[in-house]
Amino acid sequence: MLLEEFHAADRDAAIALLAPCLDVGRWCEELVDARPYGSVDELVARAFTAASPFTAEEVEAALARHPRIGERAGGANREAALSRAEQAGVDPADAVVAAELAEGNAAYERRFGRVFLIRAAGRTSSEILEALTERLGHTRDEEDLIVEEQLRQIAALRLKGLFAT
Numbered sequence: 001m002l003l004e005e006f007h008a009a010d011r012d013a014a015i016a017l018l019a020p021c022l023d024v025g026r027w028c029e030e031l032v033d034a035r036p037y038g039s040v041d042e043l044v045a046r047a048f049t050a051a052s053p054f055t056a057e058e059v060e061a062a063l064a065r066h067p068r069i070g071e072r073a074g075g076a077n078r079e080a081a082l083s084r085a086e087q088a089g090v091d092p093a094d095a096v097v098a099a100e101l102a103e104g105n106a107a108y109e110r111r112f113g114r115v116f117l118i119r120a121a122g123r124t125s126s127e128i129l130e131a132l133t134e135r136l137g138h139t140r141d142e143e144d145l146i147v148e149e150q151l152r153q154i155a156a157l158r159l160k161g162l163f164a165t
């Protein structure tokens with residue numbers, strides 16, 4: 001999509017376009033209401049500032065949209081397709097990795113009560129496993145900050161992808 005098309009879209013359509021990047025209404029509305037942008041980079045920069053800070057509720061709502069690492073998102077909606085593409089570095093056929101990720105995800109969920117979220121694009125499964133192991137040792141406060149940053153990074157990558165095609 002072209003930036004001009006985003007500018008020309010009516011408000012609700014533009015908000016609906018952004019939702020798969022980050023399902024936080026406030027964030028989508030702020031980015032849409034700040035149109036027009038001089039460039040995609042300007043929009044992405046605004047996406048980072050608009051997504052900081054998140055409320056706890058916003059983080060929980062956004063997390064609910066992300067399947068576990070190593071679990072292929074089902075469904076034909078745009079978010080599922082994005083998630084599958086982002087997790088391309090995780091080979092679903094590698095049973096050992098799948099078992100280790102499943103175990104790590106379960107441990108993380110027991111400890112923090114929510115899904116382990118990481119910007120998966122560009123990361124191999126071993127890098128993800130390494131991060132998962134390290135983050136299991138964090139406090140909740142440390143993880144809150146990291147999760148927010150991962151959400152921002154995923155949103156920015158998805159936003160760039162929206163305008164790259």
Ligand SMILES: NC(=O)NC1=NC(=O)NC1=O
Binds near residue numbers: 121
């Ligand atoms: N639990 C997750 O971290 N999920 C994901 N990370 C990504 O980069 N895309 C996802 O769907």
